[in-house]
Amino acid sequence: MAASLASIPFSRNGLSLQFSPTKRHCFTVPEFHSPMRVCCSASRDGHELKENLSQLKQLKNVACGILAVWAVTAASPVIAAGQRLPPLSTDPSRCERAFVGNTIGQANGVYDKAIDLRFCDYTNEKSNLKGKSLAAALMSEAKFDGADMSEVVMSKAYAAGASFKGTDFSNAVLDRVNFEKANLQGALFKNTVLSGSTFNEAKLDGAVFEDTIIGYIDLQKLCRNTSLNEEGRATLGCR
Structure with a gap:
């Protein structure tokens, strides 16, 4: 199983983070001035999946968690400014x-x-x-x-x-x-x-x-x- 970062588009009104769109695990960050959604996905490769399933599952979960935390941190100045x-x-x-x-x-x-x-x-x-x-x-x-x-x-x-x-x-x-x-x-x-x-x-x-x-x-x-x-x-x- 291989994971790749396809794009990190930024816009004036929001932030979108996503991996390649085969299978996605999404995190929605509510209550911000701009909607924010963090999506993690991974493409499948049969041979690599059999050999590294357990290890890469852990890696994927860690990566998605880091991205979610990063998104909240990036949005925190907006919260502070409007508190x-x-x-x-x-x-x-x-x-x-x-x-x-x-x-x-x-x-x-x-x-x-x-x-x-x-x-x-x-x-x-x-x-x-x-x-x-x-x-x-x-x-x-x-x-x-x-x-x-x-x-x-x-x-x-x-x-x-x-x-x-x-x-x-x-x-x-x-x-x-x-x-x-x-x-x-x-x-x-x-x-x-x-x-x-x-x-x-x-x-x-x-x-x-x-x-x-x-x-x-x-x-x-x-x-x-x-x-x-x-x-x-x-x-x-x-x-």
């Missing part, structure tokens, strides 16, 4: 979870329980947020104006649309945080890690960047924000 946030937590003490932080928070955003801080108000909070781990926290539309968030760890946090006016982020780790359309006017980023964080349409006028740790590509993206004042641009080294 929605989970419903707002109904926990009455969800805002207080910020004061406890994440007990197993790590740089990759692992957490023991989701920290949902959306719409919470921490205006001028000066003691309870400092040094907390808020890995993968949901922070959109929350208020942190004037808060002391120095030494906080916010890896993979979602803070789109949140307000951080005058917030102190000194010595904080803001790794891969989404600050899209957030208000960061007058925020203090002193010796702050900003690796992989995005500031699309964020308000940055008056923000202070001093000894900020940021990658070159991330810096170029940050410098494209037109709300940065001249002092901020000079400190960051924007050209």
Whole structure:
């Protein structure tokens, strides 16, 4: 039995993978933006079939499995791009979870329980947020104006649309945080890690960047924000 890869056609609206059409094992991947079908087939040869049936059956199954997994992986960016946030937590003490932080928070955003801080108000909070781990926290539309968030760890946090006016982020780790359309006017980023964080349409006028740790590509993206004042641009080294 011989297996051959006849074609791998790609189209704008979908992806089709198939082997030669003698006998096919098909996998349908549901719930994607574009329909996807993975088909594996094999042509038969009597002599080779008798000699290698068991071995090639295993090989065929492995190959088909790999193709199916590859198809799902290839489609995953489409899912990520269209994903929605989970419903707002109904926990009455969800805002207080910020004061406890994440007990197993790590740089990759692992957490023991989701920290949902959306719409919470921490205006001028000066003691309870400092040094907390808020890995993968949901922070959109929350208020942190004037808060002391120095030494906080916010890896993979979602803070789109949140307000951080005058917030102190000194010595904080803001790794891969989404600050899209957030208000960061007058925020203090002193010796702050900003690796992989995005500031699309964020308000940055008056923000202070001093000894900020940021990658070159991330810096170029940050410098494209037109709300940065001249002092901020000079400190960051924007050209």
